Amino acid sequence: MANVLVVAELLEGNARKTTLCAVTAAKQIAEGTGGSFDILSIGEGAAAAAGELTGFGAGKVMTAEIAGGYTCEKYAATVAEVAKAYDVTVACASTYGKDLLPRVAAKLDAGVASDIAAVNVDGGKLSYTRPMYAGNVSGTVEISSDKQVVTVRQSEFGAAEASGGASSVEEVAVQSDPVADKVEFLGVEVVKSERPDLTEADIVVSGGRALKSADNFTNVIEPLVDALGAAMGASRAACDAGYVAPELQVGQTGKVVAPKLYIAIGISGAIQHLAGMKGSKTIVAINKDKEAPIAQVADYFLVSDLFDAVPALTEAVKGL
Numbered sequence: 001m002a003n004v005l006v007v008a009e010l011l012e013g014n015a016r017k018t019t020l021c022a023v024t025a026a027k028q029i030a031e032g033t034g035g036s037f038d039i040l041s042i043g044e045g046a047a048a049a050a051g052e053l054t055g056f057g058a059g060k061v062m063t064a065e066i067a068g069g070y071t072c073e074k075y076a077a078t079v080a081e082v083a084k085a086y087d088v089t090v091a092c093a094s095t096y097g098k099d100l101l102p103r104v105a106a107k108l109d110a111g112v113a114s115d116i117a118a119v120n121v122d123g124g125k126l127s128y129t130r131p132m133y134a135g136n137v138s139g140t141v142e143i144s145s146d147k148q149v150v151t152v153r154q155s156e157f158g159a160a161e162a163s164g165g166a167s168s169v170e171e172v173a174v175q176s177d178p179v180a181d182k183v184e185f186l187g188v189e190v191v192k193s194e195r196p197d198l199t200e201a202d203i204v205v206s207g208g209r210a211l212k213s214a215d216n217f218t219n220v221i222e223p224l225v226d227a228l229g230a231a232m233g234a235s236r237a238a239c240d241a242g243y244v245a246p247e248l249q250v251g252q253t254g255k256v257v258a259p260k261l262y263i264a265i266g267i268s269g270a271i272q273h274l275a276g277m278k279g280s281k282t283i284v285a286i287n288k289d290k291e292a293p294i295a296q297v298a299d300y301f302l303v304s305d306l307f308d309a310v311p312a313l314t315e316a317v318k319g320l
Contacts, residue, residue, distance in 0.1 A: 002126060002148075004029050004037035005086040007079055007104075008053060009096045013045025015052045017200050018092035020159035023056050025119055025152040026090050027160065032121030040082050040172070042066060042075055050169050055162040062172045069185035072100045077175035080107035083147070088126070093151035093256075094199075101149050110147035117156040134252050135275035154199060155258030155279045198248065201231035203261045206250055206277070209237035210266025210287070210306060217243050220310050221265060227317040233257065233277075235267045251276035266306045269294025286310065 004026040008019040019039075026037040037057075041050040042064040050061045064078050083089040083104060091097035093115040105112045118129035120140065127142045128150065198204065205228065207221045217238070225232045233250040234243065250257055252272040262280035267273060269285070269292055277283070278297045285298040288305050295301045302309055 001124070002029055002033040002035040002087040003085075004035060004088045004090055005083050006037060006039045006058070007089065007091040007097070007100065008039055008041045008049065009092060009094060010041065010043045010045060010049050013048050015041065015049045016094075017159050017197075018094045018096070018154055019053065020056070021154045021157040022090050022092045022097075022152055023053075023058075023160040024157040025116070025150070026088075027057065028119040029088055029090070029121070029126065032119065033124050033126065035087070038062065038086070039167070040064065040079065042078060043070055044068070047169075047171075054167040054169060055164065056160050056167075057163040057165070058167045060168045060170060062170055064172050064174050066174055069188060070096070071180065071183050071185050072103050073177060073180040073183045074185075075100055076103040076107060077177035077180075078172070079104045081175045082172055083108060083149075087146075088148045088150060090150045090152060093153050097151045101151055105147075105149040108147045108149065109145065110149045111143035111145035112149045112151075113141050113143055114151045115153050116150055117153050131275070134271045135278065136271065153256060155256050195225065196229070196231045198231045198233055198250070199255050199257055201257075202259050203228050203230035203263075204233050204250070204257050204259045204277070204280070205230045205263045205265065206233035206235065206267060207238055207243070207265045208235040208267035209241060209243075211238060211243060214243045216307075220307065224263075224265075224310055224314040224317065227314050228261075228263075230261075230263075231259075235270070235273050237270075264294055264298070265310055267294055268292045269297070286313075 006026045009016045030037045036059045039058045039061045046063040046065045050063045113128040116128040116130045120127045205225045234248045239249045252275040256276045258279035260281045264285045283298045284300045285294045286302045290303045
């Protein structure tokens with residue numbers, strides 16, 4: 001039997017969708033082993049965010065209010081103290097989860113399975129499937145320590161649906177850590193956009209280096225993005241060239257997405273990019289090179305000059 005703690009991710013006092021992906025994994029672990037799961041809402045606005053999380057079947061939702069902005073040094077001691085009562089601690093493998101949970105694991109002397117794509121339960125014994133070598137190989141790992149710390153890939157675990165009922169809410173004590181006094185939180189810049197969040201959108205349109213300029217992203221890609229109500233992404237090459245902001249990068253060293261529809265425009269399909277989007281439900285690629293590697297994963301591949309095809313596609317979408 002494994003009892004699971006989900007560490008919620010908050011943004012401006014609200015629980016992010018990434019938390020619900022971690023809840024999905026926690027449910028699988030708990031149900032597979034005959035255990036249960038609870039949620040820890042920690043940070044600024046933790047109490048308010050807890051109210052959003054009471055309807056997902058957790059035994060209880062705990063809150064730890066910590067003002068002054070996030071740093072892992074300020075959060076880790078409290079998370080670790082709460083996690084001592086659980087067998088498995090889970091968070092999404094977002095920037096937040098990748099930053100916080102390794103420090104928590106160190107405090108717990110726990111083994112870690114990072115960025116997992118599946119939970120496996122065999123005879124009550126847990127193992128985890130995770131991508132390796134930029135997603136070209138999947139490996140199954142077991143954690144032999146008494147405590148386990150796991151981060152889950154958002155693209156592989158759908159957001160949990162509300163299950164009715166209301167979990168109890170209780171406050172837990174915030175733990176101090178001398179290390180936190182040596183770290184100063186200066187601020188955070190949140191990029192505001194009327195478009196959907198890249199990691200949560202149902203449709204993503206990404207452009208590559210073949211766009212040749214930032215102006216072409218604006219004039220060619222963005223009209224299609226807006227016509228579809230999509231999020232905009234880009235390859236690393238396009239980001240490195242300065243065509244778009246770095247936070248739009250999709251790939252192994254960027255964001256991992258798995259929308260219902262992914263449209264890759266002028267992207268050859270380097271292995272690092274494929275690692276970040278090949279879990280998409282339907283993949284459409286537009287490229288004038290019919291031998292481009294992305295053709296191997298695309299459901300629909302249009303061999304065409306993007307400067308001809310994309311404006312025509314945009315007009316067709318607007319006409320629907």
